[in-house]
Amino acid sequence: MNSVKQSIVPAQATVPTQATVPAQATVPARAVASSLRVVSLVSLGQHPVSGRLRRAEQDARALELCLTLSRQQPEGQVSVSAWHASGSEITSGSEQDLALRGYLGMGLEALTLVTPDTLQVAASERVVDVWPLLAARLREDAPHLVVCGGQSETGEGSGLLPHLLAESLGWPLVEGLVEIESCDDGHLTALQALPRGQRRRLRVKLPALISVDSAAPAARQSSFGQARRGSLMAVASGAVAHDEVTEAFAITPARKRPKRLKRIKATSARDRFKAAAAKAEGGAGKRLEGVSAEEGATEILKLLREEGVVR
Structure with missing residues (x-):
């Protein structure tokens, strides 16, 4: 997997400095068309108190970055779509359906449900089961930029999804972004969050996959009317077989995590x-x-x- 974080000089305090980070030679060089196609991967979130399903906080922030980028560019230059991969069928009016419509309320007309040809992965939302669906669909659709949250709020929540997708597609992966400044000439310019509240500016060659940090701008409120008017469209990703990476996973009972050292978490x-x-x-x-x-x-x-x- 290609990474673009290794040779970047961090900026001082809150004043970012310019840094150019070329992608590795293994990333396929592809000219970006006049219309930049951006895909935001969304998942089902869970309220920390009530436990009810809702839009995921980090995924909503990722979609907010995409919508902000679309608003900053000339009309028609950036097209934003949201995808959700699921191994089980989502019926209209169900709790999953209402939770996903929270993303539609942010201003989307439709949300794409990526499903297998046959729902043999029924009721399974494990990363090792659903990520091949996204990888197959991304290869077919070939967007320029894929944006997602750092980790999900339901299921495993391990944060492995962006790493598995980047490894499978051969794209560079950038983690912890808080702002997308521009996309031009086949490159992405963005700010990355660093420890102790610092920021650094990255320039990455497209296509690329990025994940957002919890310090990214909060997502806009979801409009109830727009959420009801929007539609959920199911799209089959094709027959997906578990490859060697998936078969290499071993599921073991969780154990108590060790105590972590104190870490400063600055948001403002x-x-x-x-x-x-x-x-x-x-x-x-x-x-x-x-x-x-x-x-x-x-x-x-x-x-x-x-x-x-x-x-």
């Missing part, structure tokens, strides 16, 4: 500036110089045990 410009300008708290650490590898490893292990990362 004020918080980002404070996090970037703040000095690292010291006093409790120990500086080691001229020690052997065994002594250094012992001190690192001691710190990990104090933080609760290693038991």
Whole structure:
């Protein structure tokens, strides 16, 4: 899988600097037509309190970035469509149908349901089952840009979907974007979120697949009338066989995750500036110089045990 994040110089604080990152030679070079075709992948979300299905927060932010890009460009230059892959049939008036119509209420006339020819994957929404549907359909439709959320709110929620699609299609994958500035001359210019509230500007060759960060602009409210007027169109992706990548997955019971180190999560410009300008708290650490590898490893292990990362 091609990545475009390795040789980029981060910007200082909230002032981004220009950085050019060419895609790898394995990415197919393709001229972008006058109309830029953008696909936003959406999934079923879940309310954290009631547990009811709704539009997913990160996927809604991804669709908001696409609609904003379409509004900024001349009319007809950018076409935006939303896709949802499902191995089970979605009936009209069901909870899944109402949740997906939340995306239609953002201003879409139709939402594409990517399904297999035969619903033998019934009631299965696992990533290892539905991602081949999207990969087959993307190869056939060949859009210029695919945008999605970092991870889903229902099902596995592992965040593997964009990585599997990029690996299968041979496209570059960029994660953690917060803004799409422009798409011209076959390249995408966007801002990526970094730790401590920093941003950096990327320039990526299309076609590409990107995922948005939780710091991206919040999605617009969903219009009830537009949601009811919009339509859900089922499109078969063709016969999909599980390939070697899918067969390599092993499903095991989940185990308790280790404690993570404290991470600053800044959402507003004020918080980002404070996090970037703040000095690292010291006093409790120990500086080691001229020690052997065994002594250094012992001190690192001691710190990990104090933080609760290693038991």
